[in-house]
Amino acid sequence: MEKYVELEKKFGGQFRETSMVDSDYKDKKVYWLEFAGAVCPICGHKSWCMINVSGTKVICMRVANNHKLSNNNGYLYLLGNKYKVSFDVKAIKPVLTYPRAQDSVLDFFYRSVLLGCPLKKNHRQDLYNRGLDDTMINIHNGRGFGSYYQLDPSVKDNGVKRLEPLFRQIDVSNNIVNNVWINLLDNMSKITHSNYYRHTLWHGVPGFFKFGLHAPRTSKNIPALLNLPIFSVPADGLLVPYYNELNELVAFQVRVDHVSASVTVSKTLPCGDLKVYFNSHTKQYTVNLKPEGAKVRTIASGIAKTDIIDLKYSNMPYQLKVEHGGKYFWVSSAKENGGARGKMPIQVAYNPDIASLDPTKVDKDGNLSERKIIQNYIKQPKSIWLTEGGLKAYIVSMYLPKRFKKEDLDLLGKDVLGVAGVNSYRNFLPMLKRLHVNTVTTAYDMDFQKNKQVKENYRSLISLLKENGYKIRIANWDGSKAKGIDDALVQQLEINFTNVN
Structure with a gap:
């Protein structure tokens, strides 16, 4: 951990863990980290390139040299060796970011986002095509799917230039300002009798960052806006919700409408x-x-x-x-001034009975009764399914009770955990412990046998689970008819299971 902090300080930002190991280290595992806000010393970009944890090597994906990797996946640079790259830390412009906010705060703000970004007809049809019906789509009520679209900054509505859909309207020349977060945070301040919420509550919520506006000094509204946030998404598309073990909405991925x-x-x-x-x-x-x-x-x-x-x-x-390019992107603001940094979340997709519970709902006696039910459910020993992909995990959790009997689900699992990529399998372990899981059913895409990297990560996952004492079943189906477990369940294909000894 100290080495991570040292690297983040040296290269001016964050890294994302991968499962790839530097093979030159025989006696211990030295993993590669992907630049995720930190600056690559070779090309100066903040993504895609990688550095090993020891900080001695960089794989640059953009600047070629005579040390091209055999898999065509970048060029190797040795820091501190004969082809060392000069790197001036002072040249990095510091970006103010905040640590990830508490899950309850994330849930509060993302519910508010959905009020302004309701699910559009085209995205609802996309979910129908994946096998979901309206009951499944709306199982979390106002904490589910949404649609995000940016408006063209050149388009004016009633003389007001609209820079953010439903979130920000500004026309400096006429001193017209309307920011949905102004009203939201002002109401929180009135309830709590504190300005703390207006100025700082949004800090650390990915997707939110500091309001910035180049405007004439004569504008009287600008000082009041400096501590207010705006919300932005990388591209137009479907907002896919991610939930924690308390069924709180803690992250969004956007499934882009147009793959670059x-x-x-x-x-x-x-x-x-x-x-x-x-x-x-x-x-x-x-x-x-x-x-x-x-x-x-x-x-x-x-x-x-x-x-x-x-x-x-x-x-x-x-x-x-x-x-x-990629089809899914995290809603993040780690690269923005006043943005948020945080770790990649894991999808906790509960069975419909638990998924429908609202952890913030107050009953007539003033108690969080549904939250208590979730907490009691967490404490129960259980089996669970593991797969890759947040949306896939969501679909599987909705279809398991349609395909298996209750007594079968008690053995196989009623709930599903999903990670954003097959190389993130280590993220499963902390959640398995928090949910008191004793048996897992793995259900990775059936093309893992043809994809070398996926196959290696799958093997590593099985080894990790065995090392930690979990009973393991591997789900199999006809891969020629369905690549993923979600499609296999929707198509009612036969699912077979292999016990791992």
Whole structure:
């Protein structure tokens, strides 16, 4: 842990743990960390690249050298060796971030977000297509799915430039200010008779960050806005909720409507430099060639119908490759001034009976009776399912009681834990202990047998569970008909189980 703090201080930000081990260390496991706000000393970016925990090596994904990794996954740099990279810590502009807020605070703010970002018709249809019905979608009432859309800053509504949908309206010239969080936090201050909530309660809530506005000094509203937040999401899309063991809403992922894509030159020409322009929405590409000592010319254009595009110029072959971006992104503000940093959460997807309970609901006697039911349920020894993906875990938890008898679920598990990626399997362990789990049913995607990295992570998960004394069952189904356990349950495929000794 001290080494993590040292690295964060040196490189000016946070890292994300991975399950990859530096193979040069034979006597102990030295893991690789992904830059997640910290600055890569090679390319200066704050994501994608990696550093080992010892701080002696960097894998840069952008700046090439003569030490390209065999799996085409970056370039190796040795810090402190003959090809050391100079790095000036003073060049980093510090970004003020806050530690992750308490779960109860996250739940409060994310419920408020959903009031302004209700589930849209197109995203509801997407959930129908995944097998969910309205009862399943609304099982958490106002703490479930939502839809986020940014408005074009150039669009004006009644003369007011709208910069955030339902969250912020500002027209400095006319001193018009409307921020939904102003009213929310002001009400909290009145209830508690304290300005603490207005100025600091939002600190540490991922997605929220400090209000920033370049405006004339004559604007009287600006000083009052300096301690107020705004809320933002990386891209338009479906808000997927994540819950903790108390059934509190503690995180969102956004499933983007449009997956970004880029084109790289995988095989180039010997007669000059190639530059590709690509529109990820239309898939239109244009290739420009700059021969040495000559003007730039366009040598190809078209629509990318496949991920590999083979082309020729003057009978010389070259190749383009379409690389797709991610489909899911965490709602975060770790890179923003006044934003929040925190660890990747795990999805606790309870069975419908428990999922429908609201931990903040006050009964007629003034008690949090539903929260008490959840707390008692946590204390009971139980079996549980493990899979990857928050939305997948949610769907599985809704379908288990439809596919199995109660006595079967007592053995296999009624509830599901989901991690955001197969390399995050170590995150399961703390939650298994908190939920008093004694038996697990693993249900990773059936393509793990073809994917080497997924297969290795699956083996590591099984070993970790065995080391900690858990009884283990592995779920299997026809992978040619359904990749994931959610699709297998929705399609009513036969599920078989293998006990691990």
